[in-house]
Amino acid sequence: xxxxxxxxxRTPLTLEDGVDFAIIEHLFFAYRDFTADPDAILERxxxxxxxxxxxxxxxxxPGLTVAELLDVLRIxxxxxxxxxxxxxxxxxxxxxQGPRDRRQRELYPTRKGRDLARDLSLPQSxxxxxxxxxxxxxxxxxxxxFLRAMVNPELRAQMDKLPxxxxx
Amino acid sequence: xxxxxxxxxRTPLTLEDGVDFAIIEHLFFAYRDFTADPDAILERxxxxxxxxxxxxxxxxxPGLTVAELLDVLRIxxxxxxxxxxxxxxxxxxxxxQGPRDRRQRELYPTRKGRDLARDLSLPQSxxxxxxxxxxxxxxxxxxxxFLRAMVNPELRAQMDKLPxxxxx
DNA sequence: GAAAATATGTCAACAAGACTGACATAAATT
DNA sequence: AATTTATGTCAGTCTTGTTGACATATTTTC
Numbered sequence: 001x002x003x004x005x006x007x008x009x010r011t012p013l014t015l016e017d018g019v020d021f022a023i024i025e026h027l028f029f030a031y032r033d034f035t036a037d038p039d040a041i042l043e044r045x046x047x048x049x050x051x052x053x054x055x056x057x058x059x060x061x062p063g064l065t066v067a068e069l070l071d072v073l074r075i076x077x078x079x080x081x082x083x084x085x086x087x088x089x090x091x092x093x094x095x096x097q098g099p100r101d102r103r104q105r106e107l108y109p110t111r112k113g114r115d116l117a118r119d120l121s122l123p124q125s126x127x128x129x130x131x132x133x134x135x136x137x138x139x140x141x142x143x144x145x146f147l148r149a150m151v152n153p154e155l156r157a158q159m160d161k162l163p164x165x166x167x168x
Numbered sequence: 169x170x171x172x173x174x175x176x177x178r179t180p181l182t183l184e185d186g187v188d189f190a191i192i193e194h195l196f197f198a199y200r201d202f203t204a205d206p207d208a209i210l211e212r213x214x215x216x217x218x219x220x221x222x223x224x225x226x227x228x229x230p231g232l233t234v235a236e237l238l239d240v241l242r243i244x245x246x247x248x249x250x251x252x253x254x255x256x257x258x259x260x261x262x263x264x265q266g267p268r269d270r271r272q273r274e275l276y277p278t279r280k281g282r283d284l285a286r287d288l289s290l291p292q293s294x295x296x297x298x299x300x301x302x303x304x305x306x307x308x309x310x311x312x313x314f315l316r317a318m319v320n321p322e323l324r325a326q327m328d329k330l331p332x333x334x335x336x
Numbered sequence: 337g338a339a340a341a342t343a344t345g346t347c348a349a350c351a352a353g354a355c356t357g358a359c360a361t362a363a364a365t366t
Numbered sequence: 367a368a369t370t371t372a373t374g375t376c377a378g379t380c381t382t383g384t385t386g387a388c389a390t391a392t393t394t395t396c
Contacts (some may be wrong), residue, residue: 002280003175004259004280005278005279005280006259006262007278008230008262008264008276008277008280008283009227009230009276009277009278009279009281010230010231010276011230011324012227012228012229012230012295012330012331013227013228013276013277013282013285013286013289014332014334017286018288018290018293019286019290019292019293020293020296020297020306020308021228021289021330021332022312022332023308023311023312023315024289024292024296025228025327025330026311026315026316026319027199027202027315028221028324029279029319029323030318030319031195031199032242032318033318033319033320033323034195036319037267046285047247048351048352048353049352049353050352050353050354053196059177059180059181060180060181060189060193062176062178062179062180062326063176063178065372065373066372066373066374067280067307067371067372067373069368070358074200075266075353075354075355076354076355076356077373077374077375078354078355078356078375078376079353079354079355079376080280081375082352082353083353083372085374088217090200091172091174094174094176095226096176101363101364101371101372102362102364102370103253103361103362103363103364103371103372103373104363104373105372105373105374108176108178109176109177109179109181110172110174110175110176110177111173111175112172112173112193113177114177114181117181118169118181118187121181121187121189121192122186122187124187124192125186125187125188125192126231127318128188128191128192128318129188130317131314131315131317131318132314132317134313134317135313135314135316135317136313137310137314140188140190140191142192142303142311143191143194143310143311143314144191144194145302145303145304146303146305146311147191147197147198147299148194148198149298149299149300149302149303150197150198150201150202150295150296150299150304151197151198151201152201155197155201155281158197159193159194159197162180162189162193162384163180163182164182164183164189164190167330178395196342198352199360211347216380216381216382217381217382218381218382231346233343234343234344234345235343235344243346243382243383243384243387244383244384244385245346246345246346246383246385247382247384248385249344249346249381250381250382251381251382257359266343268390269342269343269391269392269393270342270393271342271343271390271391271393272343272344272392273343273344335337337396338395338396339394339395339396340373340393340394340396341392341393341394341395341396342391342392342393342394343390343391343392343393344389344390344392345388345389345390345391346371346387346388346389346390347387347388347389348385348386348387349384349385349386350383350384350385351382351383351384351385352371352381352382352383352384353380353381353382353383354379354381354382355378355379355380355381356377356378356379356380356382357376357377357378358372358375358376358377358395359374359375359376360373360375360376361372361373361374361375361390362372362373362374362375363371363372364369364371364372365368365369365370365371366367366368366369366370
């Protein structure tokens with residue numbers, strides 16, 4: 001081949017190129033530190049971020065089924081099965097047979113699961129409150145509206161299924 | 169053992185528990201869709217998100233050294249080496265011997281690398297602009313301030329090394 | 337100038353968490 | 367009775383992260 005031009009480009013890619021790098025990069029750094037807090041706690045339990053997500057949504061929507069959880073997380077059955085099994089085996093989540101449809105497994109947190117879920121979100125909540133204060137935002141509505149608008153419209157209905165959602 | 173209480177908890181974890189779930193969850197969904205755009209493009213090249221990050225920062229700070237890149241990405245030498253080698257081998261990045269310290273390798277994008285980097289950030293930038301509009305935010309300063317405040321203070325200096333940063 | 341420290345590259349091995357596709361079971365629906 | 371659905375499970379793959387050891391070239395220090 002060798003139809004490639006190896007000349008190094010020495011000027012940085014900037015705003016002039018029509019791209020909003022500031023927010024792109026801020027999101028990257030912010031999200032990394034945002035997830036670092038719970039990650040550190042999870043490590044002590046031998047869990048990872050995948051366990052956190054499962055535990056989180058089971059606590060936010062107790063009784064949701066495996067299919068619903070797959071829909072929220074957008075991962076495959078196999079990926080979920082692994083971490084869910086560990087959470088059930090170690091007593092953080094229980095599975096109950098669905099009352100109307102007995103094929104379904106409703107997922108509920110145990111006391112232990114509820115406590116861990118809360119502990120994991122506390123540092124994240126603290127970070128958010130501190131950031132709101134530092135950025136001198138009186139309420140979080142603006143940030144929430146922006147973040148919601150960043151989500152694909154088709155997926156916003158799912159966010160509304162969670163309790164304490166903004167009542168539109 | 170069996171000192172665990174298996175009783176299912178049927179009430180959802182809510183705001184009353186003192187945690188700001190709205191923003192926590194909005195961040196999760198927003199970041200997922202935000203990264204999905206470039207991921208789809210990268211797949212066509214046989215690259216992943218790791219390649220994107222490397223390519224991005226090399227384009228934003230042409231000439232940065234391997235050590236500096238490791239510092240920004242906070243991954244290990246080995247993790248970087250794999251993806252960097254692929255990017256160099258396929259002509260997206262070139263390595264030049266450092267002029268003062270010849271042990272260093274300065275990283276620069278090629279034309280091809282610059283173009284791909286821009287293509288990857290375009291959909292992200294479009295999503296951000298659309299979200300700002302939808303959330304009726306005249307400018308992005310508020311969002312930027314909030315996201316910056318979400319980052320650990322020690323790491324903010326690194327963000328300032330990127331071009332077109334807010335001049336504080 | 338010799339010794340030590342530094343920047344980078346590379347090797348082998350491992351782990352988490354995503355994926356696919358196939359197949360099994362029980363229960364509900366047609 | 368046949369089909370579809372919800373879930374579980376098996377085997378195998380891929381990406382991207384990890385560790386620790388070691389090699390090389392170069393710079394810095396004594």
